[in-house]
Amino acid sequence: MENNNNHYSIETKDxxxxxxxxxxxxxxxxxxxxxxxxxxxxxxGCGKSTLLRAFNRMNDFVSGSSVTGEIFLHGxxxxxxxxxxxxxxxxxxxxxxxxxxxxxxxxxxxxxGARINGFKGKVDxxxxxxxxxxxxxxxxxxxxxxxxxxLSGGQQQRLCIARAIAVQPEIxxxxxxxxxxxxISTLRVEELLQExxxxxxxxxxxxxMQQAARASDFTAMMMIDDxxxxxxxEFDDTKKIFTRPTDxxxxxxxTGRFG
Amino acid sequence: MNQKTDSFPEGSDxxxxxxxxxxxxxxxxxxxxxxxxxxxxxxTALLYNVMDGAFGYIAYEYKNDxxxxxxxxxxxLSKEELLTILQNNLSAGAYKKLDAEQAMPTRSQADLMNLxxxxxxxxxxxxxxxxxxSILQGNEIRQEAKTNYPEARIEFRSWLxxxxxxxxxxxxxxxxxxxxxVLGSLWLVGIAIAFALPIGTGAAIYLQEYAPKNWFTxxxxxxxxxxxxxxxxxxxxxxxxxxVRLLEPFTSGGIFGLTDANxxxxxxxxxxxxxxxxxxxxxxxxxxxxxxxxxxxQASFGVGATRWQTVWYHVLPNALPGILTxxxxxxxxxxxxxxxxxxxxxxxxxxxxxDGPFSKFTALPIQIxxxxxxxxxxxxxxxxxxxxxxLVLLLTLNASAILLRNRFQRKL
Amino acid sequence: MTRKTFENEIQQVKDDVLLLGSLVExxxxxxxxxxxxxxxxxxxxxxxxxxxxxxxxxEIENQLMILIATQQPMAHDLRLLASxxxxxxxxxxxxxxxxxxxxxxxxxGEDTLLKPLIDIPRMAQKGADMLHRALTAFVNEDVELxxxxxxxxxxxxxxxxxxxxxxxxxxxxxxxxxERANWLLWVSHNLERVADRVTNICERTIFIATGEMREIKxxxxxxxxxxxx
Numbered sequence: 001m002e003n004n005n006n007h008y009s010i011e012t013k014d015x016x017x018x019x020x021x022x023x024x025x026x027x028x029x030x031x032x033x034x035x036x037x038x039x040x041x042x043x044x045g046c047g048k049s050t051l052l053r054a055f056n057r058m059n060d061f062v063s064g065s066s067v068t069g070e071i072f073l074h075g076x077x078x079x080x081x082x083x084x085x086x087x088x089x090x091x092x093x094x095x096x097x098x099x100x101x102x103x104x105x106x107x108x109x110x111x112x113g114a115r116i117n118g119f120k121g122k123v124d125x126x127x128x129x130x131x132x133x134x135x136x137x138x139x140x141x142x143x144x145x146x147x148x149x150x151l152s153g154g155q156q157q158r159l160c161i162a163r164a165i166a167v168q169p170e171i172x173x174x175x176x177x178x179x180x181x182x183x184i185s186t187l188r189v190e191e192l193l194q195e196x197x198x199x200x201x202x203x204x205x206x207x208x209m210q211q212a213a214r215a216s217d218f219t220a221m222m223m224i225d226d227x228x229x230x231x232x233x234e235f236d237d238t239k240k241i242f243t244r245p246t247d248x249x250x251x252x253x254x255t256g257r258f259g
Numbered sequence: 260m261n262q263k264t265d266s267f268p269e270g271s272d273x274x275x276x277x278x279x280x281x282x283x284x285x286x287x288x289x290x291x292x293x294x295x296x297x298x299x300x301x302x303t304a305l306l307y308n309v310m311d312g313a314f315g316y317i318a319y320e321y322k323n324d325x326x327x328x329x330x331x332x333x334x335x336l337s338k339e340e341l342l343t344i345l346q347n348n349l350s351a352g353a354y355k356k357l358d359a360e361q362a363m364p365t366r367s368q369a370d371l372m373n374l375x376x377x378x379x380x381x382x383x384x385x386x387x388x389x390x391x392x393s394i395l396q397g398n399e400i401r402q403e404a405k406t407n408y409p410e411a412r413i414e415f416r417s418w419l420x421x422x423x424x425x426x427x428x429x430x431x432x433x434x435x436x437x438x439x440x441v442l443g444s445l446w447l448v449g450i451a452i453a454f455a456l457p458i459g460t461g462a463a464i465y466l467q468e469y470a471p472k473n474w475f476t477x478x479x480x481x482x483x484x485x486x487x488x489x490x491x492x493x494x495x496x497x498x499x500x501x502x503v504r505l506l507e508p509f510t511s512g513g514i515f516g517l518t519d520a521n522x523x524x525x526x527x528x529x530x531x532x533x534x535x536x537x538x539x540x541x542x543x544x545x546x547x548x549x550x551x552x553x554x555x556x557q558a559s560f561g562v563g564a565t566r567w568q569t570v571w572y573h574v575l576p577n578a579l580p581g582i583l584t585x586x587x588x589x590x591x592x593x594x595x596x597x598x599x600x601x602x603x604x605x606x607x608x609x610x611x612x613x614d615g616p617f618s619k620f621t622a623l624p625i626q627i628x629x630x631x632x633x634x635x636x637x638x639x640x641x642x643x644x645x646x647x648x649x650l651v652l653l654l655t656l657n658a659s660a661i662l663l664r665n666r667f668q669r670k671l
Numbered sequence: 672m673t674r675k676t677f678e679n680e681i682q683q684v685k686d687d688v689l690l691l692g693s694l695v696e697x698x699x700x701x702x703x704x705x706x707x708x709x710x711x712x713x714x715x716x717x718x719x720x721x722x723x724x725x726x727x728x729x730e731i732e733n734q735l736m737i738l739i740a741t742q743q744p745m746a747h748d749l750r751l752l753a754s755x756x757x758x759x760x761x762x763x764x765x766x767x768x769x770x771x772x773x774x775x776x777x778x779x780g781e782d783t784l785l786k787p788l789i790d791i792p793r794m795a796q797k798g799a800d801m802l803h804r805a806l807t808a809f810v811n812e813d814v815e816l817x818x819x820x821x822x823x824x825x826x827x828x829x830x831x832x833x834x835x836x837x838x839x840x841x842x843x844x845x846x847x848x849x850e851r852a853n854w855l856l857w858v859s860h861n862l863e864r865v866a867d868r869v870t871n872i873c874e875r876t877i878f879i880a881t882g883e884m885r886e887i888k889x890x891x892x893x894x895x896x897x898x899x900x
Binding site (some may be wrong): 093117 | 471472552554555556557558559560561562563564565568572573577
Binding site for chain 3 (some may be wrong): 209213245254256257258
């Protein structure tokens, strides 16, 4: 968009994440491509979610957590002293594992984030556009004032995606966004991702390998080392990861022979 | 041959063990049931005991015979007749004084009847009986009263009357009421909650949402939990030292220009109660805040909200029902506490209603306690009625707090 | 190992492929043997046995489909199952070549052989041998072995060339020989195709093991190239 000669959206340099003395993620160097879907896969406890949460500084809330290395967005290190985490979270939205709409109306769920961030335009329009982008508008346009809790799980998750879109982020992080959904809702969310990547860069953590294979353009495979610190062992085109991975451990993982 | 056709071939060991397991299970079930039974018995006994005192036969005499004033039977006197009788028979000075308190024609029939009984007939209670005695041994009581007090009238009386609710204190049990005490209690609870709810909630928010988890906050937390269990008399001592003595210029209203009061005001007592229930409110509010799912906070942070916005728009509204539940508990505690009030200096006999935070006051539990210490048995009946009023008041306040809480819950 | 059931099923498929391969081997050798002896009964038996080959192929294909649908194979597993699908189809085609030779045998009827068969049985023997080793390479995912087999196709091609020229001489000598020469030309062509398909199996085996998809040797081109010269 604004910087065409750089097709990377966000980059990490020797990123390590620590909880107290324990290193949870070690030396991650990822270049995430703009307007592509990048999946992070790996066995449980390999630090996928921890890595994902580092991108919008959600780990700041975990007491004792610290980060070494850098994450660059537009050449700015997100962990520099001069960067406000609130600003980071507006630029990098997040969708969580379990649908977590606010206990408010559908309309308010979307309008609130924009409002607190000082949105000056027409809120009605923003709500409609966000819901349309999340492929939810047709289903909820007649009940915008009803509680978000009245929606089905899949609809709630798409509402959460609409809510993330409403603050106009560049990147959307998704932490196992479909793990609490039924298969049909899951596929619907995956289809939605393909639409969203036209405008947003998407990073998705998933333990569902088929989902990573179906829905992502790039895949990062994570695995813990002998000191129980997670790291990216292979990062490549998704097609390659799932047909002929280079690393034996990736092969074992994607063919279900891990552990 | 397998003679047991309705069982799986598990072997007899299994079945005998199974029988034993069921036996143990049913023994425990019986134990639990009996625990419930004991609890129900205790509660019923409590209620019965109170009711037993509040109703029953009473034998009384009139110092002056009703026929001196009227030929209509006392019970059938109308408001107008009572008014005329009082006007004719009270001294002019006494009538004027009563009229000045409240214009005589505007008073109710019951009120006038009380004045007639008190001032003119000069009712004198000889003996009272409990409800159980009255119901089971009505005839014997009548006989006994006849022989002991040949002059006395005997009737079944309910001590809990509308008159009891609206009358202020009286040195005569027949005319005593709880109005002053009820108002005092309401002021007390109101001040305590107004003080403790915002402060307690604020402290809880800080502890849960802001404070780092370290040894220092751990110590504070432990102390809070312990404070909730400190005997209430200790809070009374604190209230006496701080609110009544140290802050006397404030609690007496001195700095606001009031000169006639000392620190033993409803404000001092209310603040003392507030401090007493503060740990209770903080702990409950903390629990309520803890119960707000983290996913909600993350959702809020995820769209770029600050900590304050997250707390104000999401955590607090969702914790409110829980916080209100805590305040209900606090309210019940404040309403029932007696010891700190005695230390802080509640008046035991006062007939002037509290009309502001700097008033002298009494409270229901104090009043009840005071009545029960009286020697005359009719005062015990009054105390029983007072307890009923206290219980009903407690239930009403709790019910309204629960309604309030449910309204907040529905909104979510 | 977290996928014992799946592993077992894969092993079962591999065993079935070996079985199918041995049926095909047997058919190739048998069909040429019958031709050599002009044994029409044996030829009919070969044709009848091709039904069993086709049946076995469908059986394995079905099993593969079930595994793909139920086990969601990825990476190596996916390559193995997809390539096995290809390999059994190659085997079935080889079976068809053997059946074709048996058919020629029957259609020759009372005609005698143009010449005693020497090189054709050698071709058949060589093709069957290559097939046998290619399937061994497949089962063991032996890249080295799979890589070495296609080179042997040259020998088969050389035999084919030799037979071709020999038959041409017969035709030039006496045009009445055309029909009987043609029978044998077809037979040798079928056998040449068998060896080509063995090369395909080897390519698949290398793909399964390494993920690399490449042509080891374009045998068709080489043959025509040789003819032009």
